[in-house]
Amino acid sequence: MNPSHPSGGGAVARCRDLLEPALREAVSVLHPWGARMAAFALGWADADGRPHQGDGGKGVRPAIAMLSAEAVGGTAESALPAAVAVELVHAFSLAHDDIIDHDERRRHREALWKAYGVGPALLTGDALLALAVNQLAGRPEAMSYLSRALIELVNGQTADMAFENRPWRGPKVVTIAEYTEMVAGKTGSLLAAAAAAGVTLGGAPELGDLMWETGRDLGVAFQIIDDMLGIWGEPHVTGKPVYSDLRRDKKTFPVLAALAADHPAARELSDLLAEGVSDEDSVHHAARLVEEAGGRAAAQVQAERYVAAAVGVMDEHLPDAADLRALCVSLADRAR
Template structure:
């Protein structure tokens, strides 16, 4: 199938990637070792995260605790669902791989998790998303102002956590985190701007994703290297590793937004199509020649997020994407970015066991199932 070079409609990067398994060439089974490592890593950074949030004033502490799943809306202890902790876990994994001392990166891991969640709270508000991890989002429980303020508070204590760490590499780590946050905001701003544009190319979408999703995973990997005193070449290698994983992560998320099962994503099947989102598989198909591409262009031209909820219509759109090769293209792209990520680590001296753990984590990005 031949793609045209003409730009197409706006793309949208998801604000909170779910983690079910996705079919296609990029996914062939779970990476259980990576999942186990992320759980072990959580035991190291999570208490420090709680300590950082405890520095907030009582109201902001309650709102943040609700967002993280520790409290209910009335401030009572809760056991709400939480994310997998990929970003802090990646930082600790890199530190462990380089020096065997993951504790050196705990402050960085906490800062990463806070910046990630600052972006999620603001994303939910911008997108008017009403649920995250099967719970109402912060802005729906309180209000828009509270969501803005608690996100800002998370960003502030993220930087404070690094400043208080006592690490000789805290300044370098802070500069890297701030640069990544700037890129994250660039990606978010482009995502919003693209919604009002009639035409956006696949390349522009990938550039937006590199900022909105890739930048934080890039600094997550490089943070582990920075805080262990690694040389510039090693830091750069891990930055590339994380950036490529970020692209793969978002592409898989876009696949899940259409074909993920509601039992594990917490969203209806075809959720992104119901919201009329032009994610990467959609944008690729809209730019394609042939009947399927033309059919999807017509589908989007006559539907909006308000009226695109008919199950038969959604199935029709998903079928058109598959026929045009959008689903397989996206899965292949995710796999290609994982290969590039792993290639970036080839010059880095690592023990076989540590390298294998990083490989497992890389594949977990495209094979996640829960």
Template sequence: MTPSASEVLAPAAPSVPRLLERCRDLVRPALTEAVERLHPWLGEMAAYSFGWCEVGGAPVDASGGKGVRQALAVLGAEVAGVPGPSGVAAAVAVELVHTFSLLHDDIMDGDPMRRRRATAWKAYGTGPAVLAGDALFALAVETVAWTPGGPAGMRLLSAALTDVVSGQADNLLFAARPWSGPERVRPEEYRTMAERKTGALLGCALSLGAALGGAPPATTAALERVGRHAGTAFQIVDDVLGIWGDPAVTGKPVHGDLRERKKTYPVLAALDAPVPAARRLAALLESVDVPDEALARHAAALVTEAGGRTAALAQARRHLAAVESGLAELPLAGPAVDELRTLLSFLVRREL
């Protein structure tokens, strides 16, 4: 069963596609110019990763993704009332860092496909994809360093990157831990990992443009907190979709995360529950290395029976409430704030 939007949040306003398009159009020239500064081979791999070309460099007539993170950077700057170029520079840096993290994550996770085509490491090889990711990281640092608010921006970016790397380290270590017993992964450990791995970059996206434009530190910090909560909610909703999502929407098979034995929030919350279904779920997950569809379907039913799905949606709602509270505390108003609220609603109610 696919989670409805009403399970998590009210439907997003119809203006979201136009908002994302506006921000993409604003950022794309600067992002293209940055990528063109790379070594041509690295630039081609970067363009492939953004969805701009095929292997070999043939152009593709596509937007290269929704561009939510760059839109957050633009809106964060607009909300804070800082000059427009600060938001664009922040958007370029955040998009470069996000793509760098995807290049490396796909290698670590062994994922062969992303957005319905081969991942960069499958298309170009592992070594080249690692190098392309390194190049994008260096380019992001250069982009921030050359802005007028570079020092403040570098502090934000470096703190976010430290958290992203720490979160990914925890995520990799979780895979080796047992499904039951005192060494199992607890839901709160996973929530902390999600805040670091996913929330930190969204918090950086929302606050970096404000920081680069010289916004008051209190405003920048408030935007960073809002982004972190939104990112954590997004990850937990993504976990729900990874089990029960509609393949036509997510691009992934139903029960896919269970078939891959991923330790996601709904599963961990179910395993933590003091009910018989939790013990049956642990026994099932410990009994097979690669569950077939029938076993994955049974596991999903046990997750629901043990309360894992309900617990995940409740946790997402708590972070959404923190997002709303954080936005309400900002001494700001106007169209940009309304657009930001709409975009954050969109972010946490579907897979991006």
């Protein structure tokens, strides 16, 4: 995921200012070489260890943890261990995903494994995960949400990998329901843990399970929007090549929704994808067919539906959710 414009408000920036010193302190217990690679992965340093002012990610997950705590009357600081933990888990998953997917670029820079090699990058991912666990080891309620998220995260990534061997047509095509379960794990679980651990540490553990569901819905919306950006996003914004997910045969929401449509373009699309879209012309053509069959519009509608469900829960159950709500709405607007 690459949240391009997570929020117009100052709340996310305020959370980021709290987060960064805590993240740096967490990383300081690593071996110096490991700390240097972690600093690159987190966006503070270039590959030679020099300070880097770049796109280290917008910190959506930690902001959700801290704003969730505030939404139940706690302080942002109270949720800081959860905020640090989810940001570290996010960095861990990106480091390993880029190895798995052979992605050479990340946030307009080399991927970690391109900069340091596969072995060191793999180990740095492990280190980031160990630091995340360490943040919440002494807080069993929040830790249980993080632990559940880790299992759902790897299960979602395994499902995503297994989808690569599924066909584009016929009875074994990936369904929207299967897609939704996969992204609920791959992307939803960490937002779920952020929200649930956030309200728990903010003083309202009784809202933890409800916020888990809410965070997961947000995550599904987030991933659907990311899927849209992966096809139609501007490369200078997303940091990825245009149409990159189409080139890699990724089972994304717009494509699956287009294939499921009763439309002539859907059949043409499944034939084209089954042949494989390798050259520029066929990739462009596939993107046009996805749009023609209604895949892009369906994705926008579905993402907005999930965000609306999440916002509805906040409006009903959280006394002071204005900043959290604004962040969620801004996430849904990214693909417009």
